[in-house]
Amino acid sequence: MAVVAIAVSFFVIIISLAISGGFREQIRDGLSALGGDVAITGTRVNYFSPDDPILSDPSWLPGVEKVRGVSEIIPVAYRAGIVRNGSSIQGVLIKAMPSADTAALSVSIPRRLSQRMGLEPGDAMTTYFVGERLKVRKFTVREIHDPLVEADENLIVYASLPDIQRVNGWEPNQVSALEIRLDARFRGRDAQRRKASEIGIIASMGTGENEPHVLAKSAADSYSALFDWLELIDFNVLAILLLMILVAGFNMISGLLIMLFRNISTIGTLKAVGMTDRSIAGVFLRVASGTVLKGLLAGNAAALLFCLVQGTTHFIRLNPANYFVSFVPVHVAPLQILAVDIAAYAAIMLLLLIPSLFISRVDPAETVRVK
Secondary structure (H helix, E strand, O other): OHHHHHHHHHHHHHHHHHHHHHHHHHHHHHHHHHHOOEEEEEOOOOOOOOOOOEEOOOOOHHHHHOOOOEEEEEEEEEEEEEEEEOOEEEEEEEEEEOOOOOOOOEEEEEHHHHHHHOOOOOOEEEEEEOOOOOEEEEEEEEEEEOOOOOOOOOOEEEEEHHHHHHHHOOOOOEEOEEEEEEOHHHOOHHHHHHHHHHHHHHHHHHOOOOOOOEEEEEHHHHOHHHHHHHHHHHHHHHHHHHHHHHHHHHHHHHHHHHHHHHOHHHHHHHHHOOOOHHHHHHHHHHHHHHHHHHHHHHHHHHHHHHHHHHHHHOOOEOOHHHHOOOEOOOOOOHHHHHHHHHHHHHHHHHHOHHHHHHHHHOOHHHHOOOO
């Protein structure tokens, strides 16, 4: 029973860590793909108007490229539009990026837009752009994509950069923003903010006389509610971790006490032949340690098997309107799991020192009977 209780506890611990890490990785990757980890924009951002573009090749760009942690800088153009298909209309945000696809006016649309508007690959998608004068473009649906991070308002259509530059009447080096993607180790809230500040200072100090002024903003500030939610998940995982260690520890305390009660006469005999309390406690703690390790290994094996199945099949689904992703994500970090296993094992063994104090209260004169 002690092995089973410990195995269940470690199963819950590893699953909690994997799911927490999965949400963190999935959402941060999704936000990075959605708008970059740091976005450099003009002082005024208006998705409905081609006003206030910035340069894709400003004089300060080489300085930003040298910032530690910057892995990619992508020029993008945004423009809000209205998609119409028959009697159905839907507002979308078109995000244009450099593309290897040379086909003009081809777009990738999110699956929800495809379902709402009845659009499939190869269909024509008539889009209206509202501004000083109405512009109409007939795009061709190239593919349907599933966003990494989903929300009701996240109907982003991906187009080729030159197409939207022509819609906005821009030059080839004019864009809405420069999206900067950071290495994974710099995607935490504090790290993103530090990098955004560093990049903003470089851009501000390096702006030439004829170049537009820009601002640098981190995804942690643009989507602060999501980062708050991730921190809440981390807090819940910490609470689960402590609770499961206590559950496993007290189960082992019960098991060790039963073992001690069943071997009172043996303890008395060992004391009578000269063994110290510490040596006797060491014997029982080694037996208990073996039980803990069996439960630890069984719980880890079951948890890793679950993570493998969930990671490959996504059989446990979620409502993206509430959880931002459509399935339970899992991410296994071996070093993190190893550290938690060691810490939990050490904590349980420390808890087992409590019942081992019982050994000092055993009196050999009362427990050893001479026949």
